[in-house]
Amino acid sequence: MKNRIIFAAAFVLLGLLVILAPTVLFPVCESEMKMACFFTKKAEIGAGLVIAALGVIYFFLKNKDIRLGISIAQFLNAGLVLAFPAKLTGLCKMSDMACRVKTYPALIVLSVLLALTAAANIVFLIKSESEK
Amino acid sequence: MRFKKTKNTIKDIQRHAFLNACLLATVVILSVMLFSVTVISVSLKKGMGNMRKRLGADIMLVPKGEREKAENMLLEGSRSNFYFEGEVYEKVQSIDGISDSTSQCFLKSLSADCCSSEVQIVFFDPDSDFVVGPWIETEYKQKLSGDAVIVGSDIVSEDGKIKLFGQEYAIASQMARTGTALDSSVYFSADAKAELLRNAEEKGSFLTEEQKKGDILSSIFINVDGSHTTEQVIDSAHKTIGDIFDVVYPKKLHESLSGSLGKITGVVNVISLSLGILLVAILLIINSIIMKGRKPEIALLRVLGHRKKDLIRKLLSEMGLISLAGALGGSLLGALIVIPFGRYIGKSLDMPYLGPGIASVLVQILLIVGIVILIVFLASVFFIIHTTNTEPYLALRKEE
Amino acid sequence: MLIAEGISKSYKSGRRKILDSLEISIDEGEFIAVMGESGSGKSTLLAVLAGILDPDEGQVLFEGKDLYKLSDEELSDIHKRRIGYVPQSNFFLKNYTILENIVEPFLAGSSEERLAYEEKAKLHLEKLGIGDLADRFPHELSGGELKRAAIARALAIRPSILLCDEATSALDVTVQQEILSLLQTLRRQQGEEFSILFICHDIALVQQFCDRVLVMYQGRIVEEGIPDNVIQNPSHSYTKRLIDSIL
Numbered sequence: 001m002k003n004r005i006i007f008a009a010a011f012v013l014l015g016l017l018v019i020l021a022p023t024v025l026f027p028v029c030e031s032e033m034k035m036a037c038f039f040t041k042k043a044e045i046g047a048g049l050v051i052a053a054l055g056v057i058y059f060f061l062k063n064k065d066i067r068l069g070i071s072i073a074q075f076l077n078a079g080l081v082l083a084f085p086a087k088l089t090g091l092c093k094m095s096d097m098a099c100r101v102k103t104y105p106a107l108i109v110l111s112v113l114l115a116l117t118a119a120a121n122i123v124f125l126i127k128s129e130s131e132k
Numbered sequence: 133m134r135f136k137k138t139k140n141t142i143k144d145i146q147r148h149a150f151l152n153a154c155l156l157a158t159v160v161i162l163s164v165m166l167f168s169v170t171v172i173s174v175s176l177k178k179g180m181g182n183m184r185k186r187l188g189a190d191i192m193l194v195p196k197g198e199r200e201k202a203e204n205m206l207l208e209g210s211r212s213n214f215y216f217e218g219e220v221y222e223k224v225q226s227i228d229g230i231s232d233s234t235s236q237c238f239l240k241s242l243s244a245d246c247c248s249s250e251v252q253i254v255f256f257d258p259d260s261d262f263v264v265g266p267w268i269e270t271e272y273k274q275k276l277s278g279d280a281v282i283v284g285s286d287i288v289s290e291d292g293k294i295k296l297f298g299q300e301y302a303i304a305s306q307m308a309r310t311g312t313a314l315d316s317s318v319y320f321s322a323d324a325k326a327e328l329l330r331n332a333e334e335k336g337s338f339l340t341e342e343q344k345k346g347d348i349l350s351s352i353f354i355n356v357d358g359s360h361t362t363e364q365v366i367d368s369a370h371k372t373i374g375d376i377f378d379v380v381y382p383k384k385l386h387e388s389l390s391g392s393l394g395k396i397t398g399v400v401n402v403i404s405l406s407l408g409i410l411l412v413a414i415l416l417i418i419n420s421i422i423m424k425g426r427k428p429e430i431a432l433l434r435v436l437g438h439r440k441k442d443l444i445r446k447l448l449s450e451m452g453l454i455s456l457a458g459a460l461g462g463s464l465l466g467a468l469i470v471i472p473f474g475r476y477i478g479k480s481l482d483m484p485y486l487g488p489g490i491a492s493v494l495v496q497i498l499l500i501v502g503i504v505i506l507i508v509f510l511a512s513v514f515f516i517i518h519t520t521n522t523e524p525y526l527a528l529r530k531e532e
Numbered sequence: 533m534l535i536a537e538g539i540s541k542s543y544k545s546g547r548r549k550i551l552d553s554l555e556i557s558i559d560e561g562e563f564i565a566v567m568g569e570s571g572s573g574k575s576t577l578l579a580v581l582a583g584i585l586d587p588d589e590g591q592v593l594f595e596g597k598d599l600y601k602l603s604d605e606e607l608s609d610i611h612k613r614r615i616g617y618v619p620q621s622n623f624f625l626k627n628y629t630i631l632e633n634i635v636e637p638f639l640a641g642s643s644e645e646r647l648a649y650e651e652k653a654k655l656h657l658e659k660l661g662i663g664d665l666a667d668r669f670p671h672e673l674s675g676g677e678l679k680r681a682a683i684a685r686a687l688a689i690r691p692s693i694l695l696c697d698e699a700t701s702a703l704d705v706t707v708q709q710e711i712l713s714l715l716q717t718l719r720r721q722q723g724e725e726f727s728i729l730f731i732c733h734d735i736a737l738v739q740q741f742c743d744r745v746l747v748m749y750q751g752r753i754v755e756e757g758i759p760d761n762v763i764q765n766p767s768h769s770y771t772k773r774l775i776d777s778i779l
Contacts, residue, residue, distance in 0.1 A: 039466060091288075100475070101475045101476045101478050101479055102473075104472065105472030105474075105475075105476060106472075106473075107474040108468075108472045109468055109473075110468060112468055143627060145628040146627060147625065147626045147628075243663050426623070427624060428623050429623070431584075432619070432625075433636070434584070434608075434611070435582070435584055435611060435613035435617050435619070435687070436611060436612070436636065437608045437609065437610075437612025437613070437689070438608060439604050439605055439608040440604045440608075441604065464777035476559075482619075520637075523584060523585050523586060524579075524585075525579035525582075525584045525585035525619075526585065528584075528619045528621060528623060529575075529620075529622075
């Protein structure tokens with residue numbers, strides 16, 4: 001029960017932060033032109049929604065195996081959060097632009113935190129399963 | 133065997149979970165702070181040192197009224213357009229007391245489809261240049277041809293090309309990082325000026341009358357020779373070309389920046405020192421509570437025949453494990469925040485910032501782990517020795 | 533075997549002496565009870581004899597060696613193998629099972645040594661009637677059960693002498709009797725070298741089990757002898773009062 005609340009909350013929070021980072025907290029470059037970081041922003045909103053939604057679903061699941069599956073998915077999602085700016089959609093070419101100075105670091109931090117959270121939960125769930 | 137010992141140490145730590153968690157949290161905060169403060173100040177200093185080298189001219193002449201823009205360009209890399217007539221440079225060269233001089237011309241690119249991104253374009257004269265050259269990372273001996281460019285370290289290009297005003301240019305070389313926003317410039321040979329201006333106009337860049345003239349330049353960098361003062365040279369310049377320029381003193385800019393760096397590090401040092409003292413005080417309090425609580429346990433173990441020496445070792449290894457975990461975790465947490473956000477930190481401080489490389493980060497982490505373990509050791513060794521020296525019966529009796 | 537000479541102790545300098553120039557000699561194989569009202573110095577005496585409380589004056593000789601002049605190593609070895617001490621408080625390590633608590637001094641030893649030790653510890657726990665509680669944690673046990681576990685812990689080192697501070701007072705009389713008879717059996721099994729000194733308030737038990745009884749009053753031993761003699765013909769006025777009050 002405790003595990004479900006803590007990790008569900010963590011996933012939802014991190015998911016929301018993934019949405020908020022490129023939009024509100026550390027916004028990408030402003031420009032009328034649709035630059036690379038604009039698409040990264042869109043992609044991160046999607047990724048963040050999925051992460052948060054999985055967090056909500058996680059809360060309502062009693063089955064440990066499914067929860068384990070969700071945690072694995074979240075771990076991979078962490079990679080996705082990083083992959084959008086790093087490879088898939090990219091960022092502006094100039095490394096002193098907002099998206100590289102602010103948004104990218106924020107996404108790196110969020111991605112690492114999400115990966116660590118998910119990994120911790122995976123270890124926890126596997127351990128509690130094997131103790132049975 | 134060794135693993136088992138560690139396991140038992142962990143078990144012992146868990147028996148006092150709450151207090152040890154407080155201890156761990158304190159250690160983590162201490163380590164995050166130590167790591168961030170040292171990395172930031174080292175990076176600022178490094179950026180500063182680089183900046184000094186970067187601003188490698190005694191004086192820089194810019195069109196009258198543009199001094200502020202020019203300074204901002206040097207310090208913050210804001211992109212600017214301002215121009216002299218081309219003939220000014222020749223006149224300046226005739227002034228006495230100049231050991232080196234070179235001219236540059238600036239042009240803003242557009243953030244439009246035609247251009248990879250908005251950059252500052254700098255035309256420099258490879259023959260007389262002494263400002264850009266030292267920063268070219270890979271030796272670039274051949275004369276820069278019209279369709280090749282040198283880019284600042286911040287310019288990101290996957291295919292070795294950069295597109296400006298509809299034309300692609302090969303990147304011949306990339307400059308070393310300076311930590312200033314000048315890293316985001318693209319450097320052309322002066323020969324390419326005319327073509328580029330033409331392209332710019334075609335692609336809809338609004339060119340001023342001056343720019344259309346083509347024979348323009350934005351600033352003149354001058355080194356004064358040993359037998360003249362800077363003032364003398366400026367005076368002669370006034371006489372020669374008239375009152376059409378302002379003077380920027382790049383080295384003075386550096387001095388004023390150094391001043392503010394001093395202030396910033398001063399403030400940071402005071403804050404972190406007082407925070408550090410506070411944290412050490414918390415550490416002492418937690419340790420005294422932990423050790424007080426463990427007196428009966430230690431007493432019991434002594435009754436059961438544990439040696440003082442072994443008990444001290446056991447307690448110290450618990451402390452050691454906690455501080456190792458805390459220091460590592462704290463440093464990594466600090467690294468996770470400070471390193472990606474380094475540029476942002478530099479920008480918000482308006483200071484040149486040159487982040488550390490992986491090797492120096494690792495050294496930093498090792499250093500902090502060492503320091504933190506030492507601090508925790510010093511903050512606990514007294515209590516540990518006191519506790520193990522307490523007569524077992526007295527400690528057990530107090531438990532009742 | 534254990535001889536105390538001229539022992540004085542006060543907890544704060546200048547305060548009343550809790551032990552006052554006390555002399556005691558314990559022979560091998562003796563089963564001794566210490567009686568006396570609270571504050572008479574019984575617990576302090578046991579602690580001093582056990583080598584865990586340095587007296588202000590006097591010396592404690594264990595097999596001819598002064599306990600308080602030994603090095604840390606030598607004293608630890610004696611505590612690990614020769615002197616068993618059961619404190620008044622039931623102090624156990626949390627997060628460790630009862631069995632682990634007993635084996636703890638050997639945790640650093642080799643695993644074979646440990647296994648052998650565990651077997652012995654289990655045996656003691658069974659003899660003390662709490663064999664089924666070996667894998668429980670201290671907070672799951674009652675006060676009486678903990679007391680037995682504490683005795684098992686002290687016995688597990690196969691001591692030459694066992695010092696029990698109020699060891700049995702938390703237990704009801706039948707259990708006390710059980711434990712004391714167990715101790716007596718153990719003593720017989722181990723041969724005549726095993727001595728026991730314990731604090732007791734129950735005269736019947738003292739009479740039943742002990743070779744000798746000591747009566748303490750204000751830091752001194754005011755009376756000692758064979759239990760029957762002491763109880764029937766007390767010579768000191770305090771002993772009379774004590775016996776009257778208990779009987």
